[in-house]
Amino acid sequence: MTGYEETIRSVLAGTVPLPAGAGRDWGDVLSRTAASKRTVHTRRLVYAVSLAAAIAVVLAVTPLGAMIARGFGDFSGWLSGSAGHPASSTAQRAFAQEKRRSWVYRLSWPRFPKTPTLRSLITVTRVGVHYELVGYRVGDSFCLRLVASVAATSTHSPDTSCAPRSDLVAGTTPVLPLNVDAPIPVGSERRWRYVFVKGASVTFGITSDGVAAVHARTQSRVLNGIVESDSFLIINPRAAAGERIRSITAGDAFGDEVAIPFFDPVSHWKTRPPKGPSRVERPVEHVRIGWIARREPRGVAVPLSRFRYRQQSLRDRKTFARLLTPVQGGPEQVMVTLNRGGDLCVSLVLSRNLGTGCTPFKLLSAHSPGPLQWGESSDGSQYATISGLADDDVARITLFLGTGERVAVPLKDNAFVIKASRMKFPVRVVAYDRDGRVIGIDAMADLRSRPENIKPVKGATWRPLFHVRSPAGETSTLSVARSSVARSTAGGLCWRVTPVRPTTPFVLGHGSPPFCLDRYWYAYQPPISLLLDVVGKSTFVYGPVPPYIARVAFHLANGKIVSATPRRGYVLMATVAPTKAQPRPVRMIVGFDKNGKEVGTEDLREWVSPDVLARQMRAK
Amino acid sequence: MRKTGARLEEIEQLYRTRYQHFVQVARAVVGDEATAHDAVQDGFSQAIRKRGSYRADGPLEAWLWRAVVNAAVSFRRRKGTFDPFEVAPALASDDRPAADEEIRAWIAALPERQRLAVFLRYYADLDYRAIATALGVETGTVSATLNAAHEALRRSITEPEEVSP
Numbered sequence: 186m187t188g189y190e191e192t193i194r195s196v197l198a199g200t201v202p203l204p205a206g207a208g209r210d211w212g213d214v215l216s217r218t219a220a221s222k223r224t225v226h227t228r229r230l231v232y233a234v235s236l237a238a239a240i241a242v243v244l245a246v247t248p249l250g251a252m253i254a255r256g257f258g259d260f261s262g263w264l265s266g267s268a269g270h271p272a273s274s275t276a277q278r279a280f281a282q283e284k285r286r287s288w289v290y291r292l293s294w295p296r297f298p299k300t301p302t303l304r305s306l307i308t309v310t311r312v313g314v315h316y317e318l319v320g321y322r323v324g325d326s327f328c329l330r331l332v333a334s335v336a337a338t339s340t341h342s343p344d345t346s347c348a349p350r351s352d353l354v355a356g357t358t359p360v361l362p363l364n365v366d367a368p369i370p371v372g373s374e375r376r377w378r379y380v381f382v383k384g385a386s387v388t389f390g391i392t393s394d395g396v397a398a399v400h401a402r403t404q405s406r407v408l409n410g411i412v413e414s415d416s417f418l419i420i421n422p423r424a425a426a427g428e429r430i431r432s433i434t435a436g437d438a439f440g441d442e443v444a445i446p447f448f449d450p451v452s453h454w455k456t457r458p459p460k461g462p463s464r465v466e467r468p469v470e471h472v473r474i475g476w477i478a479r480r481e482p483r484g485v486a487v488p489l490s491r492f493r494y495r496q497q498s499l500r501d502r503k504t505f506a507r508l509l510t511p512v513q514g515g516p517e518q519v520m521v522t523l524n525r526g527g528d529l530c531v532s533l534v535l536s537r538n539l540g541t542g543c544t545p546f547k548l549l550s551a552h553s554p555g556p557l558q559w560g561e562s563s564d565g566s567q568y569a570t571i572s573g574l575a576d577d578d579v580a581r582i583t584l585f586l587g588t589g590e591r592v593a594v595p596l597k598d599n600a601f602v603i604k605a606s607r608m609k610f611p612v613r614v615v616a617y618d619r620d621g622r623v624i625g626i627d628a629m630a631d632l633r634s635r636p637e638n639i640k641p642v643k644g645a646t647w648r649p650l651f652h653v654r655s656p657a658g659e660t661s662t663l664s665v666a667r668s669s670v671a672r673s674t675a676g677g678l679c680w681r682v683t684p685v686r687p688t689t690p691f692v693l694g695h696g697s698p699p700f701c702l703d704r705y706w707y708a709y710q711p712p713i714s715l716l717l718d719v720v721g722k723s724t725f726v727y728g729p730v731p732p733y734i735a736r737v738a739f740h741l742a743n744g745k746i747v748s749a750t751p752r753r754g755y756v757l758m759a760t761v762a763p764t765k766a767q768p769r770p771v772r773m774i775v776g777f778d779k780n781g782k783e784v785g786t787e788d789l790r791e792w793v794s795p796d797v798l799a800r801q802m803r804a805k
Numbered sequence: 806m807r808k809t810g811a812r813l814e815e816i817e818q819l820y821r822t823r824y825q826h827f828v829q830v831a832r833a834v835v836g837d838e839a840t841a842h843d844a845v846q847d848g849f850s851q852a853i854r855k856r857g858s859y860r861a862d863g864p865l866e867a868w869l870w871r872a873v874v875n876a877a878v879s880f881r882r883r884k885g886t887f888d889p890f891e892v893a894p895a896l897a898s899d900d901r902p903a904a905d906e907e908i909r910a911w912i913a914a915l916p917e918r919q920r921l922a923v924f925l926r927y928y929a930d931l932d933y934r935a936i937a938t939a940l941g942v943e944t945g946t947v948s949a950t951l952n953a954a955h956e957a958l959r960r961s962i963t964e965p966e967e968v969s970p
Contacts, residue, residue, distance in 0.1 A: 193958065194927040196908045209824040210846070211817055217850035258875075261882040270916040394882050395875060397941035412941060413918070438875040438941060441858060 257359035257437050258394030262415040263320075263327055264353060269414035272303035272319050280319075280330075283343075301328075306414040311385075312422040314369065318389055320416065324515035325350040326604070329416065331389055333369045346565025347516070348391060349604050360399060360417065360435045362390035362447045364565035368424070386424040388433070390567075392417050398436035399445075403428050448567050448607035459613040459712065461585030463786045466622040473577045474599050477505070477521060477529065483598045484509040487520065501526065508534065509600040511572075519572050519600040533572040533602065571614065572602040578618050579625065585613040645679070650752045655723030655759035663727055663757040680755060682718070682727050712785025713737070713776045719762050724770050727757040733778050734785070740773040811852075811859040811868070819866055820849055823929075827873050830924045834877035834917065844880045848873035863938045867931065870939035874921060911958055918942075922950045 262268040272280075280303055301321035306329070308317050315334045320327065328347040346363035353361070369385040388401060388408075392415050399410035399417040405428065410419040421428070433445040476483055487506035505523040520532040575582060575596060582594040582601055586609040594603045594614070605612055616625035647664040654660045665680045715728040730737060730751050737756050739747045749756045760770050769789060776785040820827075824845065831841035831848075852872040859868050912923060918940060925936045933951075937944040 190927065190955070192908060193912075193923060197912075197924070197928045209821065211820060214820065214846050214849045214853065217846055218853045258879055258882070265882065267882070394879055397871070397875075411943075413946075438871045441855070 257396055257435070257443070259356050260353040260391065260393050260415070262394050263391060264350070266304075266322065268320060268416065269304035269306040272305040276305065276317070276319060277303050303330075304414070306416040307411055307418045309411055309418070309420075311420045314385055314420075314422070316387065316418060316420065318416060318418050320391075320414075323347075324512065326516055327353060327391065328516075329363050329389055329391065331364070331367070331387060331418070333385075333387070335369075344387070344565070346389075346568065347604070348568060352606065353391070356393065358445055359393040359396050359437075359443065360390055360433065360445045361392075361567075362388060362433060362445065363567055364389055365433075365447055365449070365567065366421075366424075366429050367566065384424055386421045386428075388419040388421075388430055390417055391415065392435065395437050396435050397438045398442075400434050400436075401430045402432045402434075403430055446608055448610075459585065459611040459785070460587060460589050461583070461591070461613040461615050462623045462626060463712075463783060465624060465626060465788055467618060467624050468788070468790060469576055469578055469624050474529075474574060475577050476598065477523065480505050480523075483507055487522070492522070509598045511597045511600045511602045512595045515595075515602070517570055517572065517602045517604075519574070519602060521574065521600070529574075531572075531574050533570060567607055568604050569607055569610075570602060570604050571612070572600070574599050575601060575616055576625070579616040580619040581617050583615050583617070585615060587611050647681070650680075650755055651727075651757035653725070653757055653759040655725070656761050657722035659721050659723040659759070661720070661723075661725045661727070661757060661759060663755055665753060665755065680729065682725065682757065713774050713787040715756070715774060715787065717771065717789075722762045724760050724762050725757065726760070726771055726774070727755070729754050730756055730776060734776040735779040736777045736781075738775045738777070739771055740775070742767050742770050742772055811856040811865050813853065813856070815865055816849065816852060816856065816869065819869055823866070826929045827870075830870075830921070830929055831873055831877040831880075833912075833920055833924045834874070835881045840880050841877065844877040845873055847880075848876035851876060864935055867935035867938035870925065870929070870931065870935065871941060874939055878917075908958065915954060915957070919950050919954050922947055923954050926951060 280301075301323050303319045303321050306318045306320050308315075310316070313335065317332045317334075319330050319332075321330070322328070326347040326349055328345055330343050330345045332343045344364055344367050348361050348363055365388045366386045367388070369387055388410075392399065392412060394415065396412060396415075396417070399412055399419065401408045401410065401419045403421065405425070408419050408421055408430075410417040419430075419433075421430075429449070430447075431449070433447055434442045435445050436442045485508040487508050489503050489506060492503045492506070502525045503522050504525055505521075507521055509519045509521065511517070511519060518534040520534050522530045522532075524530070571584070571594075577599065579596070579599075582596055584592040584594050584603055584605060586592065586605065588609045590609065592603065592605075594601045614625075614627045615623055618624045649662050649664045651663040652660065661682055663680060663682050712731055712734060715726050715730075718725045718727075726739060732754055734751055737749045737751065737758075739749070739758050739760070741747060741760055747758060747760070749758050761767075763770055771789050773789060774787040775783055778784045827845045827848070828838065828841045831844040832838055835841050835844055849869070849872065852869055855872075859865065912920060915923065921940060922936055925931045925939055926933075931939065933944050933947045936947045940947065942950075
């Protein structure tokens, strides 16, 4: 034993002497055990009846109750700010410096209540890679940040993922994974003439107080997580190509284990339809965002000089830029800009710009694409941040989650932002006017599926599903073929449409070349989102529909309703082409499930044929 | 792994012989003896209810320590934000030399896991494997934790001497 050990032992022995057994009460232990079994605490008999009833209800009904009953505790460590211990001053300085390098952050940071204090959670080295997991809180978000350093000179850019406070308070699961299978490139190797990137993958998240172990299972192995400071980190130091986590379990101190739900983009694809209203009650004729049109100085001014390095042309030069904070004190902000060309650009800013979408402002007003201009950004693998701009007519916005929950979306200066768990997808964003009428609906678009990377198998056999003839005599065939995709996304189909004019065997249309989908495409798409092609004197409406759609009804301009039954998840319908007298031959498409319940609509009353739209844009 | 369960008599035996150690270690977490007693009682109560899940791949005592440590941590969290110096009075003593006071202050200021590891090692006399079971960590982590604690102690004791004339 070293001198230090002896010193510690002697100090502890001297300062915390053992009393002579006072307080020892085995009978009390047994009565607590018995009382606990009856869900009544003997020491609080005065509250017995009401408390027992309340506890019984909580334990029986809520997931939180189930979690407490299983001994997993709650997230009070995080909620009280005591998870982990203060990070080193070096780490805190590096964090601050990194933030200061971002000009967007510099602009917005003073508006936050205080600089986040990093809490050191887990530090470990595995197979030459040093991992440091820290946590911090900003507004109502609890964030984890993982820095992986392959060598002293090579640091992987930090992975930051946040969970909303409401998910910790709800406590429906003892572990909240924030990022699953995040890749960490650790080098490369050359084989023949190809270079393969070698990578580790990491999974990390927040745990409740009573979680003692977290394990994950991939296709080929079990990974034991490090559980410390109310957080966990699972490292797969040599992740094979395609290897991914299939399940996560958490254990308490007594060896009880529960499965942890998490979003897996491959296996978690849903066939449930989005919840909430599916029909617009009052279409908005002209989208208006008055304060932007008037260039009012709302939010924080963004110096226009900041954009100089990006300006490709005079048209792109910014004339107006503001940074808006829909949630006071929150980390997410929305930046709106106008350029000389008249484009309105909307960006989500989360300490850095997470992507920008632009629409010509005049076109926005003229063609009324709906009251919401919005987008979605990944926040780790488990949460999505939904943000955008709403029309002046929008009085409130509600997010309808796939679980049936409704969440009020913060809206200020026409900007909105909200974080949603991908586990609860698909989601529907619904805008209401002051009279409570639905004036806009949008469903989450899929940013994860990348159909362009999927191809038909070599020498694929194209099997025709539909062959239709329009009233004008033109025909179209929708065919499908098996797709050649990575094993992890197997199961997708490719499809193509070959419209044929009767006079010439000329083939054209969106479906050629083939368009391929993977299995989880349906998880994000609106139930009805079909394509329209105008070919000669015919209009063809076609595309994939989710598996839960049993019938599709097409409401035509002449008042007729044409029904189609999907085959292998596709529909194809033919009608007449738009004319000056009747520019919109199809007015509405409605999807029904097998019980005949309406589960989705696509409103085409504002649809403009591509030819007409091109003419209008040229005129402007 | 096969579950063997723990016998009630074995749990009672350990409770009776080691009760004071359990209370004093719990006190290092929660700060006062009354709450520490509650934590020990609750920890054992939980252990009895879950004794069927005890796996005989480690000593029963370590498993019980884990139950008590968990209960203590839960009690402390329910109290709210923890001030590590709250523990200092629990360690105070009037008739100890000044160097011992420094060590007590140093122990009180340790992060919770390190403090628990120190108590379990030098007060409860557990070996590294048992401490690992009690804290729910790998044995290597216990070793690293205690090494870090020793290093911090070495610095806290030697640094003042270096600056003195």
